[in-house]
Amino acid sequence: MKINELAPVIASREVEVEASPETIWDIIVAVDSWPDWNSDVKAAFIEGDLAVGTRFSWKAGQLTIRSTVLQMERPHHLVWTGTTTGIKAVHLWQIEKRGEKALVRSEESWEGLLPSILRGTMKRMLSRSIQQTLLYLKREAERRSL
Template sequence: MKRKTVFGLLLLSCTALVAGVVVLEKTSSYPASSQVNPQAPAQTRQVIEIAAPPEKVWQLLSQVNHWSAWQPDIQSPRLNGPLQVGTSFDWHTGGLRIHSTLHTVEPLTRLGWSGAAFGSFAVHNWTLTPLPNGHTRVRVDEGMEGWLVQLLRPVFQRGLDSSIALWLNRLQQAAEKP
């Protein structure tokens, strides 16, 4: 085959791929929900006990603009209004810009949001439970879906599991500081 023909086929293939991705991004819609979809291709539930009262854990978790102080994998978090249901926030992690919207705000107890990023949509829920010893049980439930998550399910599952474990570990370190 001639070089021009190979180049032309490569260019045509790349153009078709880009067009396909654009169509998928424009036509994908995700239902607004505060619940993790039990059919989501990637999902996790993780729990940790933090040796700090719920007030301290809530303070760290609910101050979105300061997440990067204890979670350095997050850059430029910005809450676009008061901490209440319906308020959006923007943040960067893993090279992606994520636009999320709060769906649950129950001070000292529950915080949840959902958001979309290229080829994916996630529902993320945090539940804080006070324990008799003054500690806090923190449970995180997250589900991810979308065409890219479906296509690369094992990659997204591993990334989700390790990301949430890291969030919990760093939240614990920050909350347990004297």
């Protein structure tokens, strides 16, 4: 599964991380720990472990996002949907081993009323958010790999 490539707002970024795909994966799937390493996430709630069909919610800024896992292939591929006021998102994580490092790619699409009306503003916002999250993730994964 991929993001919605026809959505009005799409962003993607990647970063090379000096950590194993397993270390990176463990950080991403521990949803309730997101606020510990990503200061943009104010709270995160999940019951049980992350698996296909698992629902979780999290708060970023003033928005509460309700998400559902659609696909998982440990430790390389994770897709979930998310909804919040005026936005339906699809988020994709891909982690690829590169020697002693890993390449982490994060992609997201937004559709709905707000992304349709405020396309440019929302694309910049999403792009910055993905870039910042990848930097936080890189820092945490490399810290754990020392």
